[in-house]
Amino acid sequence: MDKSRRSFIKKSTAAVAACTILPREVFGRMGGSNNFIAPSDQLTHGIIGVGGIGRSDSHFYSDSSCRLVAMCDVDSNHLKSAFEAAKEQFGQTARTYSDWRELVHDPNVDVVHIATPPHWHGIMACEAARAGKDIWCEKPMTRTIGEGKRVLEAVKRNGRVFRLNTWFRFKDTFYGLGTTVKPLKKLVDSGLLGWPLTVRISGATGFAWKFFWVGKENLDPQPVPECLDYDMWLGPAPYKPYNVHRTHQTFRGYWDYDGGGLADMGQHYIDPVQYILGKDDTLPVKVEIDAPQQHPDAVGTWRSITYTYGDGCKIILEGEGYESEGKVPYIEGPLGKVYKGFECTIPNVMNVINELPDPKIEETDFIRAVGSRHQFSLDESKGFHSSTVVNMGVCALRLGRNLEFDPVKQMFVNDDAANLLIDQPMRGDWANYIK
């Protein structure tokens, strides 16, 4: 904060009164390179969707770095429960909304946390960016490739800071693989494994595709619970009679809202691979599937999905029950292989890796990124690219065929039906929020 403004505020009570009624954005963001955020500029956040993941530690927190001041849910029971929990856990009385637009335009909210099902992510993120908010968004970043493009543009053009809620590229053991991502990145960058590389994401390498997120066919209509605004829950999704299985946790089993285990876990698993392979700014040129025909509404299972990049690198996803047998490498190149637990065919690999520089410093503290306006490590561009990889697989599954993709034009090649899945129709006026 520049000293002249602070002393101006202290000197004049009238000025203080005037300052408090002016929008925060007039003064810009605080923080700077020394990372100090003055109490007068403590950040605030609001959460949209407090029934499931919105109650996890990523979103449901309130501390001196960022206070929880607002929450929104279309289920009044969820909203009430979250409101009470915030009071009890943080001593915080948050404003409650049933219409997310009010939260997004609440001048007291600096950061919007989007923790709804994926069919809402694109609309909410675009509107939040245009409202001058920074954004913390659940994965998958968007349900469709087209929405992802629009979020990317909206965030960029409005000068916002965006983070996707996955983190394995910069911290934590990478699921059952038994290692963090950093040594994998260093090893790949070293060139010791050769090129191109194949990465296998499978139960055999430590990753579960959560096939229990399948939808049910022949759903019977049920009465809508009184606590739920079903119309708003659906939002842009097509109207289909209410059945409890369509909503809350189990929405993951329906193409209208998500994409089963592939979409639920895909970005967690694939984003670090894009990073490791140095492909944060590109996309595969082909997606091949081995799967039974998918129901047009209920997500089913699949046997394998293979993505191929222009340089020959591949990412192979193996479905539950269809894993390769025996000892299977996670990364395989012409010169070496890496298995679970970072077992590697390169002799003395850890010594070699230790001699290499760490990957380029990136900002992995979101609050600090908001203050400094630096790109967060997993920003909208990287999030768009890895969610597009996931969505390419979704498109191939829904159409029941292999697809080719142009990473520059960001469209499928010679397949109108696939390109019709890039931007999909939205119910009512919701499409206006994402133009």
Place this chain on the structure above:
Amino acid sequence: MRKISYIFISLALLFCFEGLWAQDCTDSVLFNAGKLKPAGEGANSKYEYAISGAVNLATTPGNEALRGKVKSQLEQAIEAAPDKDIRQFLESQLYFMGVPVEPAAGPSEKELLAAAKKLARSRNSNERCQSIWLYSDVYGKENAARVLAAMSDKDKAYRMTALHSYEKYADNQFYAALTALFPKLGTDAKADILYFLGEQVADSQIDAIIGEFDGANAADAMAAAAKIGGEKALAALIGHLGGNYDCDAYLALISFNGDVRGSVENALKNAPAAAKPSLLKLAGERHCTASFEDVVDLLDSQDSKTALAAANALKGVSIPEDAVHVAQLLQSLKDDNLASPVSDALIGCYSDSDGKASAVRILSVVKDAPESVKERFYPALASTNSDLAADYLLTAFKSGHSDAALKALSAIDNFKAAPALLEAASKDDSHLIRYVELVSRFVKDDSAKAGEYATALKSAVSAKVKSRIIDAMASVPQLETVNRLEALLSDPEVAYNAANALKSVVKEMAGELPYTKIKECFDKVVKVYQGTGNADDLYAIDEMKNFLSGLKK
């Protein structure tokens, strides 16, 4: 009777193959659409599969000849749809028969500029950010002056957006123009420019960046220099180790864009004392094995911080051939605080060697070591995982070195440690966690395993330890495991873990257990899951029901 059977069989065959036939034939869309019932009045999925299958077939590139027929049938079906839900489904399929709409032509340059000017006057930060992008759309590389002017703006988001908008046009001339602004700019704006220069790897400005190493923007400048790399940056960063910005210089060097090892090895010989701790840390991190002797010398430093840094670095700079030397160091250390990191270095030296041979070599040093320092070698012995080491440590556990020996026995991957862990569990049940790990790894016979887990359970006191044991029991398909897990369902502290384990074991034993027993167990598990209300558990209940339905009663 024969005639009736014939009719029945024909109808059954027709019913079974009806969907299959329909899926293969694009002529059947109208037929299948006619079979759709309003939601809740019939099972539509077979027909939905058939219709979407026909649409997928017709929209596959190369099958253009099929499209007209399928499209026409869908349109007819929509007309005849009995309700809006069926119509909505059919329309969703008709959607795929369309052609993607080409994006409309964008606004003219004049319109863009008008919008930019209006947005630039806004008080909203993000609207001003939009304006700079619009100017970028119009002027491209010619927008440099506006971007440079933005550096004087008070709004950080606007400054950063301006720089972001110029990324693809920026060249050395632009970078020079940015750094020329430094004397006029505050700390915040300079931080933004330094970040930009680093991201752009603007090596032409390395001198200007190094010039900021001693001021309020030191951290930003060092981070930028690290991204750019090069000899100048490297020398400057090393030169700032031990100074006011030692921490920032270290962070920059650990991710420096280039090989730092030669410079670190040289600097370790010549640098001032204040710089040594960070240099040692770098040497250890970057496996600067050529610095081994220098690091050893610094173990005797009068400065405790330097001595500790040397000890911590030793592992990173040692190679297997240094094992004997490191063992001697461990024995002769005067400062006990250094023993643990030097022990880690010894472990590192032997990490790729045969366990038994390593144990022999370590024990040859231990046997001549003074009694007061023998314990220093226990971790290294444990790391060999050998029987020889286990026997030695067990003897130590029973004599006057019980605490240190127990710690080592908790780390060794050898089942000989098990009795000591069981004994220690009588005072602290957390030792059972390691005990159970050893059982899982080394006891192959399931019946014996079940017995070992039962022994562990008897000694377990805390819920955390009981839960770990129960988790391990999940992979032991034995009847006694089933019985024990059933009993644990009534313990609220561990009921959930017991339910998970019981489900796994019963599924595994489905071929051996009677149906009634399986159902009985599943019913008990369901009761526990229903209490949680967790969606994953509700799915697990579905999974068990499906499993049961597939079994013969």
